[in-house]
Amino acid sequence: MVHQAQGQMVQEVAAGSLPAPPSRYVLREEHRPIGGSVAAELLDFPTVDLQRLAEPGDVEEAAKLRSALESWGLFAVTGHGMPESLLAGVRAAGLEFFHLPPEEKLRHANRTDDGEFQPDGYGIDRVDTDEQVLDWCDRLYLAVQPEERRRARFWPANPPSLAGLLHEYAQGSQRVARRVLAAMATALGLGEEFFLRRVGDRAAADARFTYYPPCPRPELVHGLKPHTDNSVVTVLLLDPDVGGLQVLRDDGRWVDVPVPGRGELLVVVGDEMEILSNALAGAGDDVPARYVARATNDAEAVAAAAPVPVIDVGLLCQLQPRGESATAEAARLRTALESWGLFLVANHGIEAPLMDAVMEASRGFFRQPLEEKQRYTNMADGEHFQLEGYGNDRVASEGQVLDWCDRLYLKVEPQDERNLPLWPTRLRGVLQEFTAECTKLKDRLLPEMAKLLELDDDYFGDQFGDKADTHARFSYYPPCPRPDLVFGLKPHSDGSFVTLLMVDSSVGGLQVLRDGVWYDVPTRPRTLLINLGDQMEIMSNGIFRSPVHRVVTNAEKERLSVALFYSVDPEREIQPAGKLVDENHQALYKKVKIKEYVAGLFEHFSQGKMVIDTARI
CATH class of the missing domain: 2.60.120.330 (B-lactam Antibiotic, Isopenicillin N Synthase; Chain)
Structure with missing residues (x-):
């Protein structure tokens, strides 16, 4: 059976007006995020226009992409083809879902029929041990592509607009990901089909809506603990009004990711790109630093x-x-x-x-x-x-x-x-x-x-x-x-x-x-x-x-x-x-x-x- 802490949603904990988060969420001092009176440095990373990037002669935009790949592994994108109204609708529908009564959200709980944890659905991330420090977030996780992977029982009926908006957004994100992969291959001196051939036409995609309730002591917790993404690329739609995302510099310092514009998306390079890089024989004289x-x-x-x-x-x-x-x-x-x-x-x-x-x-x-x-x-x-x-x-x-x-x-x-x-x-x-x-x-x-x-x-x-x-x-x-x-x-x-x-x-x-x-x-x-x-x-x-x-x-x-x-x-x-x-x-x-x-x-x-x-x- 699942760990007893699996059923405790952070949103309900936060509603209790506690002076500080419960001990299950509190990090050891050396692991705590920058907060309080100590401000993190602001990340300076490029915004890449995908429309300009598709033009063969636009050397400047290609150089911006290559710089982002070699330095931070993430970048903002515009010119992605998804209307701002769609992005706003997805944000609003997601927020509306998390504001539903608990019993309504739990109809889509991330449990199997036997009560075991499974990824799809509403809840918190998997809890394995009593000592595990929990993240200050709830999430709704859904398989979206290919469409036959979708499990209807976990797709919320409320708000009514969510399913349709997510379907449209998932298709748009897939197009963005494929355009980015083609541009990345070109920027690295490879044929634009290099990564696309390896990912295939039926690559799996999952959507994660993550909700971070207000926290009485944010300097004590992580909304989401340090990690890398297990993906080829992640297309991320952020809150345009509230920051919180940080990335780790090579010198060990955490840097704030700027709040994006309302029509911008963030693209993050994932672990699977390192797996794909194993096939880069002949693409250059060097190998990624993580393998040296x-x-x-x-x-x-x-x-x-x-x-x-x-x-x-x-x-x-x-x-x-x-x-x-x-x-x-x-x-x-x-x-x-x-x-x-x-x-x-x-x-x-x-x-x-x-x-x-x-x-x-x-x-x-x-x-x-x-x-x-x-x-x-x-x-x-x-x-x-x-x-x-x-x-x-x-x-x-x-x-x-x-x-x-x-x-x-x-x-x-x-x-x-x-x-x-x-x-x-x-x-x-x-x-x-x-x-x-x-x-x-x-x-x-x-x-x-x-x-x-x-x-x-x-x-x-x-x-x-x-x-x-x-x-x-x-x-x-x-x-x-x-x-x-x-x-x-x-x-x-x-x-x-x-x-x-x-x-x-x-x-x-x-x-x-x-x-x-x-x-x-x-x-x-x-x-x-x-x-x-x-x-x-x-x-x-x-x-x-x-x-x-x-x-x-x-x-x-x-x-x-x-x-x-x-x-x-x-x-x-x-x-x-x-x-x-x-x-x-x-x-x-x-x-x-x-x-x-x-x-x-x-x-x-x-x-x-x-x-x-x-x-x-």
Whole structure:
């Protein structure tokens, strides 16, 4: 069920004539907005005339747009084709809705039939925890484009003019967005269809009416907390009489956005434009600053290919009595686990046509238009990150350096916990079959690893439990104009027990760190890479390594990988195996709960840190 605070509308709180906002809305002092006697600087940004911008010879207007894109990422627009009367009507109808009696507005509450939160409808943004600081606003959120996405139950019947005005405004905003995207592409030296082709003709659009009641202590709260928009562009119709919108400068200062004219709109560049920018290979010599992870004179040593052994699974898993070939294969495996923490496997039992089908379906998914992939987005209701789905990894801070990759992340085991609406249709069949075959391979390898540590054959298998997690990650690395500046995937170790990885056979990029030197991991057709995770390093008391690895990009070729992360039941705790600890061999790691460890993994990954360091004694 939803959090109890979900049903408390800010408008009703404000009507109580309180001397100060309730504590649920009060920010910590260091997070409070500029207010009171301290005035924010006023933002100086351009107003772009879209009619003039469409004229090929108007260099001045194009220069204004490019300046706005490179500096602030937002600008006002005139000449957009929507009459001032329409804009005034939309503002007035929205205000009239929020002034309706509470019981009338709650007929369109943002709840499912089961009482759960969902994005469309009237209410406040999602409340997840008791500690969450709430924003001082109510909102009406509606899917508007394409029209078949509209859910009539959430579209208010009162005021009667709202639905018609919103329909007209949504169509006008869509035209504005497409004109802006064409102009942005032209201003950046690309063909005007560059962004439009990637967005597609049926791009999703949502409308958000946001109401900010008067607040007795505005210096204590946020109307809407700091964020970036999860969109390609946002077309914003502001109150022409009351300011409040601020943007963050590079130097950490907040700047007021001027109150626009009554016929002006504000256009804000969103996160999806950064995703689209991943396709800008050849558009210029540089990449956006958010992706720059390395200096141009990065002198990290990269040796030749790592001597990672290829283990023949058929030989390794011979039934008793084991021959010399099996013993030799086990010795090679032990050397790989103790030195590199990874190895390649051949004769693994997974048919080549299945492996090819998985790669072909995966590549086909990423090559689809953006609007098709966004059907499986990892942004719940367009605002809240969730682990599963299509998009980028979690962005935890303004200063976080982004990786040059898009990904599709899906929970595949336990089977009854699969979120099938997030499984692209083209992948469902092959992913299910591939997961089953990889799980068989994993189950064959675990006893062999246990034997190398003189543990019972079923020791690791028993640790997994009945509700062990398996996640699939499809990672797509577009060509990058400056691969020397970015990471496809920043250095990290896997938080899993073991990872099975299938990579492009013709494009390298995976590197592993050993003794301060990065080594290229070789690629071989139809082999799989087995990568040990942190859970194995902890349980083996450090005898087997969880390697630090990264992905670098290619200036000319795209790269694709498919990984299955096998993890212990999240409710279980792990620690070094008892047989590996004695008076001469102290435990090197603490007991950790898997659920807490994995949660820490994503936090540390976004910061470029290693979560396994928190488990060391």
